[in-house]
Amino acid sequence: MRAVFAVVALLATTVSxxxxxxxxxxxxxxxxxxxxxxxxxxxxxxxxxxxxxxxxRVTFKGMEGELVLDGYYLRSRGQEIxxxxxxxxxxxxxxxxxxxxxxxxKEWYVDAGFGVQVQNKTSxxxxxxLNTTPTMGAGYVFNTHGTELQxxxxxxxxxxxxxxxxxxxxxxxxxxLGARF
Numbered sequence: 001m002r003a004v005f006a007v008v009a010l011l012a013t014t015v016s017x018x019x020x021x022x023x024x025x026x027x028x029x030x031x032x033x034x035x036x037x038x039x040x041x042x043x044x045x046x047x048x049x050x051x052x053x054x055x056x057r058v059t060f061k062g063m064e065g066e067l068v069l070d071g072y073y074l075r076s077r078g079q080e081i082x083x084x085x086x087x088x089x090x091x092x093x094x095x096x097x098x099x100x101x102x103x104x105x106k107e108w109y110v111d112a113g114f115g116v117q118v119q120n121k122t123s124x125x126x127x128x129x130l131n132t133t134p135t136m137g138a139g140y141v142f143n144t145h146g147t148e149l150q151x152x153x154x155x156x157x158x159x160x161x162x163x164x165x166x167x168x169x170x171x172x173x174x175x176x177l178g179a180r181f
Contacts, residue, residue: 021051021052021053021066023049023050023051023180023181024049024052024179025047025050026046026047026050026150026176026177026179027177028045028046028177029044029046029174030044030045030173030174031044031173031174032125032171033171033173040079040123040126040170041078042089042123043076043077044074044088046072046174047073048070048071048176049071050071050180051069052068052069054066054067060098060100063100065100066098066100066101068099070094070095072092072093072095073091074091074092074093076172077089078123089123091118092118093115093116093117093133094115094116096113096114096115097112098111098113106141107140108139108141109138109139110136111135111136111138111139111154112136113134115133115134116130116131116132116133117130118131125170126158126168126169126170127164127166128164130160131158131160132158132161134157135154135157137153137154147180148180149177150177150178150179150180151177151178152178153174154172154174154175155171155172155173156171157169157171157172158171
């Protein structure tokens with residue numbers, strides 16, 4: 001029931017967000033990597049939706065920024081470690097992202113953002129159901145007949161932000177393929 005409420009709240013927020021660039025959808029693999037903590041190696045996939053708008057408040061060193069609201073569903077499975085079984089975990093998250101385009105046709109971009117994620121199961125690395133998700137990424141946009149195709153690489157850190165110790169967290173690397181309409 002909490003997941004349904006979270007999805008409805010996310011959609012309501014996204015619909016009310018002033019969208020100048022339209023909607024984007026994406027999907028791709030998501031795998032945790034064992035650096036800066038993380039003994040639970042997880043693999044799975046992520047799907048998401050984004051909407052964005054130009055935002056003067058995220059201008060950085062003269063580069064005009066875009067504010068991206070990103071909502072995602074992450075499904076992953078880990079290994080059996082200690083008293084944690086190998087189970088699928090489902091997570092819903094929302095991230096506010098500052099995006100900066102560059103290149104001769106503004107075809108490249110870099111992202112930096114922060115969000116929250118709620119999940120249905122805890123693990124060795126994620127011992128709380130509610131976690132923070134700072135993120136960084138980079139991507140490339142292909143313009144084809146009015147549709148933008150995007151390929152991006154995202155680093156997503158998931159942890160409880162120090163609210164519960166120990167705070168191991170997980171670091172996910174994601175390769176995202178998407179389209180903007």
